């Protein structure tokens with residue numbers, strides 16, 4: 001559905017060159033749900049804007065829905081849906097009219113456009129608001145209407161640029177429920193950008209992590225976490241037992257760092273334990289046998305933020321690039 005070869009975009013702003021996207025190779029198969037994850041300024045939107053023909057690549061190639069973005073941008077646009085960031089002000093049109101206009105813009109006749117608009121309003125829980133003017137919608141409702149607009153011409157491929165930025169958690173969950181339902185009903189391929197790691201983690205089948213204009217990881221969230229981070233283990237022992245477990249924990253960390261701090265006669269060790277849930281019981285037993293029983297244990301599965309930290313040395317939330 002998408003194939004890019006060394007796709008790159010360079011901006012020149014007042015004689016200064018910004019290499020926003022530095023030659024990315026992306027493949028997305030039909031029906032996939034892929035998230036581009038990265039900190040602010042990583043190049044996610046620029047990549048998406050090239051794929052949706054809003055920006056011309058500086059170099060490299062991209063085929064989207066079987067069409068080359070440079071050779072036939074109109075052909076690409078006819079085949080995709082695009083929901084950009086934010087919403088460009090309100091409109092005084094009614095919701096239903098806005099949708100029908102969008103359908104007409106894509107060459108549908110009025111009857112088909114109206115039928116499609118009604119269908120989408122139903123499945124996006126907006127039917128009651130069909131006659132309300134767009135200006136009067138809440139932020140969450142407006143975002144759902146944006147999704148409906150992007151789906152009017154039944155694209156096989158939908159791009160969403162930060163679909164839930166600025167929404168409260170309830171509205172985000174609600175929007176996602178609708179997007180997932182759309183996907184189930186229509187088999188739409190979805191590519192989105194987000195800087196919410198939990199969103200990339202829980203919603204996408206595949207996560208492409210972008211940093212400084214490059215792809216630094218591309219896999220399922222589960223595999224990225226399993227391969228790179230390991231579970232975070234915190235284990236406490238009595239201070240007197242600490243010397244007896246240092247070596248043991250060092251071996252368990254398999255070369256990773258073991259940090260420790262002490263308080264009130266207790267030493268708290270922290271380490272990354274690959275396959276923590278599976279290995280922690282044996283580790284506890286070993287500690288016990290070594291005469292240094294654990295007083296408490298905490299095991300946290302890794303997040304995509306841990307993956308990003310491990311890959312870049314920076315935190316995803318604090319890791320803005322520029």
Ligand SMILES: Nc1ncnc2c1ncn2[C@@H]1O[C@H](COP(=O)(O)OP(=O)(O)OP(=O)(O)O)[C@@H](O)[C@H]1O
Pocket residue numbers: 011012013018019020038039040041042043044045046047193195322
């Ligand atoms: N039109 C432009 N002119 C000049 N520089 C630009 C332009 N658009 C983007 N950039 C720069 O390119 C880099 C990548 O920006 P981009 O918007 O793609 O990042 P992003 O990962 O989508 O970030 P965010 O999460 O904040 O949207 C940034 O340094 C940005 O300032």
